[in-house]
Amino acid sequence: MFSKILVANRGEIAHRIIRACRELGIRSVAIYSEADRDSLHLALADEQVCIGPPVSAKSYLNMEGIIDAARRTGVGAIHPGYGYLAENAAFARACEKAGIVFIGPTPDNLHLAGDKLTAKRIVQEKGVPVIPSSPSGVGSVAEAERIAEEMGYPVMVKASGGGGGRGIRMCQDRDMLLEEFPIARMEARAGFGNDEVYIEKYIVHPRHIEFQILADRHSHVTHLGERECTIQRRYQKLIEESPSPALTPELRGRMGQAAVAAAEAVRYVNAGTVEFLLDGDGNFYFMEINARIQVEHPVTELTTGIDLVKEQIRLASGGELDYSFDGIQRRGWAIECRINAEDPDRNFLPSPGKIESYRPPGGFGVRLDTHLYQGYELPVFYDSLIAKLISYDLTRDGAIRIMRRALQEFRIAPIKTTIPLHLKIMDDSSFQRGDFDTGFIERFVPDEDDDE
């Protein structure tokens, strides 16, 4: 086991990893940008290293600076969290070269997961159904236009190296494609350091279901059940839950098997997620493998009792996976609401600023993963995710009741957040019945146009 780990991230996920380290008796090193001097993860970690100016490209994406910090602090491993360098194969290789363990998949896994088109082809060869898309990256607007015409609108422009819903633009027609294509590339570069994008057929109103995967270095692979991530806005997940109200045990069995087959096909190692779209007729399509710990991992932790971050660390140090889905005790229902610094009444525009007033919720069945504190100033340079509120109970109805109560307790002011929107959703009868698709959010935010 490692004696010291560098956490190459910021915000709530940095807290999550630092906490796991502390419980395992592992010392932790926090990194931070000049805009994050007052961030709470510095206080939780054992050591702190400044790695650059505010802009992510020069700090949290600064591979050399991070490897250098890891060397200077003498860590045995780096945990990348999610986003930033988490799925960067070059970074994983650089760690390897420096003799530092990258806590996550192999560089080859990352390369393949990042190359979503090749991943799709390999998985398809194993008999897993996939969504139609351009055969490779699309380099120009003209090429995008031609492919979209062939495929038929609507289409999506997606970042090849992307994930987490960033760098995706839906285009209803040619005019939209012409305008959105360059911006999708810009977002891809800013978010992932790679501006390659591809075109994918847009499947109207599906559900988004993903399976948690764990794999060790000894060829054992298991899934830990599904997460329902259908409630999204602009491909950003807002609410996740586990289990999914849409799956029968039979369908769960088939999808879980497909997820394990997909992971095995790419010789996957460590924690990952296999994403599927599920249409109204019960057909599912492989979308991609997310080669990282995901934002919504807590709903799996609460329903399986397995600490996924500790498992990542254990598996990265050579530990063996000695259990499978059928052997674990799954229990209850967990729901996560992503609290973003966004204004739902102003088309979800970001809402940066200082947290003047802060009152977190608590009590039975409530988990709160956040980096907020009273007096904290949200930097404009980073993601608007400011808290993950998770409720857990034996039944779905119980988890909804706990979530509603916790959301009512939660006060963050004066910035705008998605808390009022989550409250509306908890009160919605379709949501309560578990009856929704990816178009669900449009009922609450009818105007999806951010152009004004």
Place this chain on the structure above:
Amino acid sequence: MNEPEENAGRIEVRVPMSGVFYRSPAPDQPPYVEVGDVVKKKQVLGLLETMKVFQKIKSPSNGTIVEIVPNNETALKDNDLVFVLEKG
């Protein structure tokens, strides 16, 4: 050509929130606009990145760009002046 109007409209374009200002759609591409360019209402003049979200900064009217205040990649505060246009 017409004589300039006595009350030629000077239009200020300010950012609606704090964020990082970009003059072009990508580092290797030319800026959306330069001083002297004639622009149309709703034409994209630049981008504002706030918490990883890019917003288009659009022209409020037809006109000519007379000033671009911040440099590319400058961190701006809410309501900072970005472009000055002459109405036309």
